[in-house]
Amino acid sequence: MAQFDFNTYVLNVTQDQVQSVSVTYIDDIIQIHITLKPTVSSCPYCGGPVKLKEYSFHSFNHLPIAGHPSVIVWKRRRYVCKDCRKSFSEQNPFGPEKYRQSYAVLSSIADDLHNVHLSFKDIAQKHRISESLVLLYADSFLQVPRNPLPESLGIDELHSKMSKYGGSYLAVLVDNVHRSLCDILPNRSKRTLSKYFEMIPLEERKRVRFVTIDLWQPYKDTALKYFPNCCVAADPFHVVEHLTAGFTRIRVDIMNQCVYNSPEYYLLKKWHKLLETDYYLDNTPKYNNYFKQKMNYRDLYDMLLSLNSNLSLAYHLKEMYRDFNRTCSFENAPAQLDQLIDAFESADLYCYEEFVSILKNWRTEIINSFQRPFDNRKQSNALTEHFNSRLRELITISNGFANFDRFRARAIYCLNNHTFYSLTSSLHSNKREGKDRGPYNKTKDVPLTDDPNNNVDSMVDDFEE
Numbered sequence: 001m002a003q004f005d006f007n008t009y010v011l012n013v014t015q016d017q018v019q020s021v022s023v024t025y026i027d028d029i030i031q032i033h034i035t036l037k038p039t040v041s042s043c044p045y046c047g048g049p050v051k052l053k054e055y056s057f058h059s060f061n062h063l064p065i066a067g068h069p070s071v072i073v074w075k076r077r078r079y080v081c082k083d084c085r086k087s088f089s090e091q092n093p094f095g096p097e098k099y100r101q102s103y104a105v106l107s108s109i110a111d112d113l114h115n116v117h118l119s120f121k122d123i124a125q126k127h128r129i130s131e132s133l134v135l136l137y138a139d140s141f142l143q144v145p146r147n148p149l150p151e152s153l154g155i156d157e158l159h160s161k162m163s164k165y166g167g168s169y170l171a172v173l174v175d176n177v178h179r180s181l182c183d184i185l186p187n188r189s190k191r192t193l194s195k196y197f198e199m200i201p202l203e204e205r206k207r208v209r210f211v212t213i214d215l216w217q218p219y220k221d222t223a224l225k226y227f228p229n230c231c232v233a234a235d236p237f238h239v240v241e242h243l244t245a246g247f248t249r250i251r252v253d254i255m256n257q258c259v260y261n262s263p264e265y266y267l268l269k270k271w272h273k274l275l276e277t278d279y280y281l282d283n284t285p286k287y288n289n290y291f292k293q294k295m296n297y298r299d300l301y302d303m304l305l306s307l308n309s310n311l312s313l314a315y316h317l318k319e320m321y322r323d324f325n326r327t328c329s330f331e332n333a334p335a336q337l338d339q340l341i342d343a344f345e346s347a348d349l350y351c352y353e354e355f356v357s358i359l360k361n362w363r364t365e366i367i368n369s370f371q372r373p374f375d376n377r378k379q380s381n382a383l384t385e386h387f388n389s390r391l392r393e394l395i396t397i398s399n400g401f402a403n404f405d406r407f408r409a410r411a412i413y414c415l416n417n418h419t420f421y422s423l424t425s426s427l428h429s430n431k432r433e434g435k436d437r438g439p440y441n442k443t444k445d446v447p448l449t450d451d452p453n454n455n456v457d458s459m460v461d462d463f464e465e
């Protein structure tokens with residue numbers, strides 16, 4: 001009895017439905033032969049009496065059992081109506097009609113497609129099917145319509161060879177409120193963005209209240225044009241990145257003017273991190289081999305800042321900005337930012353020329369980043385950066401996707417919980433245009449019994465990646 005329960009549990013049918021089941025083990029494959037109890041008593045077309053016409057065998061690739069691959073071999077009845085002469089088959093509980101995979105396999109593939117750590121090839125090997133079949137399922141089943149625009153939209157770019165129309169970046173759109181991936185566009189140009197947003201009804205676009213971007217002018221222009229009610233916020237991290245690049249420039253220039261291996265050179269070469277990262281400076285002094293004495297971080301930090309007045313000025317300006325960035329309120333931001341712009345301008349350091357023009361050009365957007373409308377978080381592109389690293393991971397494990405539509409579908413399926421996988425009877429491939437069809441080869445990946453009714457999967461080798 002226990003054995004029987006186990007089989008029915010594994011096979012997605014109840015014990016009552018099973019007439020007989022037997023298991024064979026051939027070439028490391030568990031073959032489960034099953035016959036169901038007859039349930040048909042009348043014709044589904046006319047209600048007339050029926051008689052058994054014939055049996056046919058259907059095989060379904062199934063999930064491994066205790067590590068061994070398994071196949072369901074179902075002996076299926078076909079009936080014929082004695083009145084209207086129409087014929088029909090028993091109900092199929094194992095897998096969709098015309099598929100050679102069981103429901104359990106298709107559902108397991110769906111789960112795996114959701115995992116950014118698994119490549120299509122990994123999924124194919126795991127389920128003992130060809131990679132082209134996994135691609136065909138992904139192309140057919142991943143339903144990724146356009147997601148509605150969020151209240152706070154993040155726009156960022158991702159460097160990729162898949163980008164189309166002359167650019168080298170994809171545009172990544174995220175929902176900063178619900179923290180999910182909204183869409184990916186094949187290019188970050190103003191033209192591509194405009195074309196995408198133009199298609200969206202004005203009523204929906206009016207609901208966008210915040211747009212977070214890095215310092216890329218086309219994003220700003222597009223946001224202001226298509227989202228009449230939005231505040232554009234510049235990502236604080238990108239602003240600070242320009243600031244630290246300016247500071248590194250002056251530090252390296254001064255270092256290169258020092259005598260090699262002089263104390264000045266040594267400090268700027270070995271201890272610059274004390275001016276770049278927040279360290280606890282009052283640590284226990286340790287013996288320093290260069291200065292031949294015990295020193296802590298504060299000793300070295302003080303020495304660094306006394307080396308050069310311009311370096312010290314650049315450092316203090318940088319810290320003033322960072323402090324503003326960390327602590328300022330939205331209300332105080334305009335006045336404090338203007339004071340900072342004055343301070344940077346009057347310092348007149350060549351290393352901050354670019355930074356000062358950024359502060360001036362992006363003043364409104366920088367101030368907007370201090371608004372905290374959701375979960376008390378500043379407006380930033382932290383989320384797009386997070387998604388970009390997941391997307392890069394997905395590209396890496398897939399040996400560099402070459403097909404944008406397929407990448408978009410998989411990425412949104414992985415990173416947006418409102419996207420679904422649904423079985424469809426019409427399979428289609430998102431294969432790239434302009435490639436010839438390969439020669440017809442019947443797939444040999446899955447050892448299945450011959451079944452003329454099941455021919456869909458055998459067509460898949462026509463589909464190339």
Ligand SMILES: [Zn+2]
Pocket residue numbers: 043044045046047048081082083084085086
């Ligand atoms: Zn009938």
